Amino acid sequence: MAAAGVYLHDDYTVGLVCALPLELAAATAMLDEIHADLPTPPVDGNIYTLGKIGVHNVVIGCCPPGSYGTTSAAIVGVHMISSFQSIRFGLMVGIGGGVPSTQTDIRLGDVVVSMPASHYGGVVQYDYGKTIYEGKFQYSGTLNKPPHVLLRAVSSLRAKHESDYSQIPAYLSEMVTKYPHMSSFTYPWEQQDQLFEAHYDHISSNVICADCDRKRVILRPTRDTEEPEIHYGLIGSGNQVIKHGPTRDRIARELGILCFDIGAAGLMDYFPCLVIRGICDYADSHKNAGWQRYAAATAAAYAKNILAVVPEFGDLKV
Template sequence: MQSPPKCPPLGKFAVGWIAALQSEYLAAKQVLDFEYTQPAFDLSLSGGNVYTFGRIGEHHVVIATLGRYGTLPAAAVLNGLQKNFPFLQFVLMVGVAGGVPTGADDVRLGDVVVANRMVPYSVNKKCPNAEQFNGVVVIPEDNLLSAATKVRAMIEEDTVDLENIIIERFVKNRRIQDKFRRPEDRSDRLYQPNYEHTSDRDCDCLQDTSRVPAKLVIRPERKQYDRIKVHCGAIGSADCVVKDAMERDRLAHQFKLLCFDMESAGLMANFPCLPIRGICDYSDSHKNKGWQGYAAATAAAFALSLLHVVPHQNWQAAGHNIDAEALRQHIKQVFDGVMRVISPGGEGETLTLEGARQALDEIRDTVHKLDQLSETRTQELKETTQSALDKKAADIDQAKSRLNQIETEQNHMRKLLEELCGKIAQQHEKSPQEEREKWDTVHDEAQKNSTWLKERTESTTAALESTAEMLGNVGSLTNNSEIRKTSNHVNGAIGMAKCATTTTAASIPGALLGSGTKGMCYPSTSSYFHTSLTVTSFTVTELYRKRTQHDLDPSIFVVVIIRTLLSPNLKSSPIRENRTATSPQALPS
């Protein structure tokens, strides 16, 4: 039997999948393209949930389960996902729900409901004569709804077949096949609202065939290709199970609902989430679990199809809104996890080759995120330097502060890499001769990463120093005290950053950062910024000289400065290549 692939760094997981019931969790596992091994870093030690890691298409997916039903447990699980995986882009709530069979939608058992809005129907306020709804209706993200619309169209065109997905994916063993097999259609019985469940043994809903056909709602037989219908509409969510047909119909009429669940209200208020529900009963007193497995399977099959349609996005597309506290927590987890791998606590335990590789992967992914964010923050600093010419020092203060935080984290990661290099070297000496070549390879890779990170940190510092120099020159030439003051602020940031280099790695956290890419050589945006600002400083001096000679209009002077700052022609070479000096642009005569 083929062993599962190694889990990638935790920062790469961008899709969350929440399952409340065991059957929902099992269904989720069946539709994974493959399930990863458990990572070296045990997130449960930091108060997190127990997670399952896998991949669907291009998406790395983390599955979380609930310990119990309800909106509060769902909210707690989402909070853990956000804390442990700060680069999550959205969450799918995939599972079963009680359907609303009234109206033109003709919702039946085994159908799928995709929520285009969530109504917390139990949130009411007391009024003199009655209760009045006081909840907030939440609408999922447009990109998720758009993807759901595309999948529904693909189902109509027969390019997606949910039943075939279930047949192909739910085949691990006979138990799985039986659990998620579609029940016979004759067991899908919809009773009149006034016909209530009588007892657990004698009720008509428990018989092989109905004995009271007059109590059934007559519905036309569906075509074979229409056995699973996918509906898109409102879902009602509250901390209670609807088991009353009269109440079901009242709520459905008031809020135009298609189904009911107990978790969505705890998820959708503060994070992008799409509920996908398979219908397992009709929200009446005749509840039973006969359709629960199949309903969980149809919902999971639709979620699988959805993830094949939703494009995999780089974290930077949504990264600016990532919670800073969650990022700091992520860095702390990386640090704690690496330290647990480097220094196992058990008696006689030593660093393993696999543990060293996993620690190196995790550090490298974090470093890549720092590097990507450094590029983003450097561009912000470059753009807000222009604002300083208009006496808007606050923007550049904020931008340089972010860059300073990145430099601090780069130093933390460098120290962690150095410690890992030392541990690997020690383990190399202890290992048998036949294993030393493997340890040499890991050590060389760690050392290469450490050297590269040192260069990147120095480039970030250079960007800050060049910013201060350029602003000082502009402030002096234009006699602008606000720009000179901003230059002093940036110089202060440089001093803080240099002090941070003496801080031990244990002082983490600070502010993290984004999704990694393969390879270790990057065009250095910080070095590019360093070069462009140095050239700009020279250019400003020459411009000011020409202004005094030719009596240029001040507005033209400022425009040319800004164009020089934003010039795409100022470039630098990648790290570890010989850099060539960039010549200033030709100045206007």
Template sequence: MHEGVAGAEMLPEDITVAIFCALPCEFIAVRHSLDEKLSYCPSNSGPLKYVHSFGCIGEHKIVIASPHQMGPIQAAHCAATVAQQFPNVRFALMAGIGARIPNPLKRDIRLGDVAVGIPRDNHPGVLQYDFGKHEAGGKFVLKGSLNKPLAILVSADGSLHTEEIEMAESRLLKELGMITARAEYGRPRPRGFLFDPEFPHVNPGYDCTGCEA
């Protein structure tokens, strides 16, 4: 199935960016980041097999795709299908909820913050969960790595840093302010809770409200 709005239509060959989300809440958050939602005019590539939404951010035409299931097999099949149905996709991004905060003592990362994986030195920027192992003393050793993003994407990250320094009233900050002004997307209460990996979850499948007692 696909979601869009009446009006301007996109053809499969118009789309150059694909964003993948495993969960419905991630899918909805990315949809709200679109500058404009567009309808989709399918071609002879066949019916869409996954949940899709279409729109644009700036001049980029985007498809948001989701298998609505977690797991490497589902993700790989969804990505392969998108590549087949939208042959001009140049950039593939993954947007999702993080399950672990790296080096919490060195970085002030709070619940609700947005983290972007950027390669630094020998670190690829993003780790697949089964591409490493923990050794004695808490040391984490990589067993493999994913391909690094294209140089143009890494360069774009540097441009964002420059814009943040030079323009306190940038368009990006204004957009973020509008989003976080909505109650459902605002920052959580100042007192956050970070649990050890071994901490027992009180209500599997629900939030951690009961774990905070």
């Protein structure tokens, strides 16, 4: 163990992986302390942000710009655990496209957390498999579950949230107090949360939906608060962005997933982790960047909330 205030590679026990710079910014803003950089081997091309959340020393790494998908995330994770060999588990934190349904009322800014379901470990690669008779696509393979320590922490946090509010709003408030420039990562009041019918495509080159037919918006009950809800279940991960409502619904129906992301499937078998996604769009043609920063912040705040539940390691089994 290093002297107080001086940290070595082996002092870091938790790894966070992000795909986008805005996800990295949100995750960094959740650190209680920021530590000095440490050298890494020449073969490790990652640039790390080091710090502390609660009792845990944390390493944050991000995919290079323009390099997304399962392979890129896997490379970041593999290099991270090679350079910081005391890492016990990871969190992949960032944004995703939600799958709204009558069973799960997912809204923009909500958080989806990967949880094992059916015979899947929490993340399923929706574009990996083979085409069989009658052109049907057969999904292949399973990915590892999150470590037991994270599953136990999720259970504990879910129980707490049955009787009390989550800490996400408080963490977002602390973020803006520490970093006033990050006000764009708070709830985007100027943006509308509109869910269009699955078969109704965006009709103009305008990024926002000003020209889209409001009659094709699905009416949903107004929530009493803007506090994000947290959903637990399967996350669909792959190498392609889903921007088509019928395709979203078909894959979700076949696999039972709650949201889509890019990259998480590449990590699961090499880097034991929990995937946390803030919902920034509905994986349809109406998606735009208006909710991305807030969604990245809600996911990062949930990650901080989880780490507050996980005890300091010592002899803790993962």
